[in-house]
Amino acid sequence: MKITIIGGSKGTGAQLASLAHAADFDVTALSRSGTAPDGVRAIAGDATNPAVVADAVSGADAVVVTVGGTKGAAQPRTAITESVIAAMQETGVRRLVIQSSLGAGESITQLPALMRPIIKLLLGKALADHTEQEAVVRASGLDWTIVRPTSLNDKQPTGSWTALRVGEEGKISGSISRGDLAACILESVTDHSTIGGALGVSG
Template sequence: MERWVLTSNLLGEEDTMKVTIIGGSRGTGAYVGAAALKAGDEVTVLSRSGNVPGDVRSVVGSATDPAVVREAIAGADAVVVTVGGAKGVKRQRAAATRTVIAAMKDAGVRRLIVQSSLGAGDSASQLPAPLNLITPIMLAKALADHNEQEAAAENSDVDWTIVRPAGLTDKPATGQVKALLVGQDGTLDGSIPRADLAQFILAAVTDESTFGQAIGVSGR
């Protein structure tokens, strides 16, 4: 199956969500926030900069600070982790994800989406040749961080989904996303617009068929 089919909505079609984005001031997180706002959802963004739109609830601080994370996820229906690496910090993504999961357990928040990367875990086989050979070498440090991040999600008892995008671009959305589980036939293309990735993440939030799955995604 090359196109992921969203099968189950946990909320009614007209219900809105309270979504917290960890690392949402730029990159994929900013696109997820914009898509959620457009859908009428309530959005909270945790970031170091606080550089978010005025209609977003902003929590400023570190994603590895338990008190700050607890404030950010209070009352959330879902949490989306889109943090990147931090200069001088070893495995920032993994540390932030562990902090988020602990805070979610304390707050009784169940739904978690983690943005990882194609090439992490067992997904190198989904990359087209020769990227499937060189990506694990070129991105070894980042992928080690993502592997630890993914393990934190997989070993938790929350309702997690890991999304592994190909190379990210800021090109306009196409509305076309190719999504595969490891072991499904085919490979993924080399890139995906962040706007398309954001829509995929937001749609997956309420889809029970994505629970406990690590999904590779790219443009078509």
């Protein structure tokens, strides 16, 4: 299976690239730096440029967007996701998974009530970007899945996590390691039951 990761040079994206390569995926990573884990095809470029993204996603079976904020940009995640969607529509790639954040959109209800105003205060701009990013994804007509992690840490992966849609019984709290989040995203890529769903994820 061929997978393209937008933002695969560090953090969750790099861990995802490593996991996918170890699982015998054919992996391409697009980032500004053009760096990627061993065995991964690395492309340097601006992910807000659909022509650059089209080169990276052409022939892929799935695309994953896992990008953070960009200094000086108002809604960088949304801009990149719009570019990715345009490139996927142009090249005929349908499977899209994006990393958003718990608290975006209706997922604010998955947070403990006392935490909601604090999260909005501390992460308001980022969550607004993620909420708009999710809206763009939902309107794309692609086979999409949204993954919304709680706060991230760099602890050793445990190999387990909780993934719940809004309204499902269970608890989303605490944090999740980047390694476990990467494994959850990789599992979601091939799990077609997640298509059209947004998953709140915690460790």
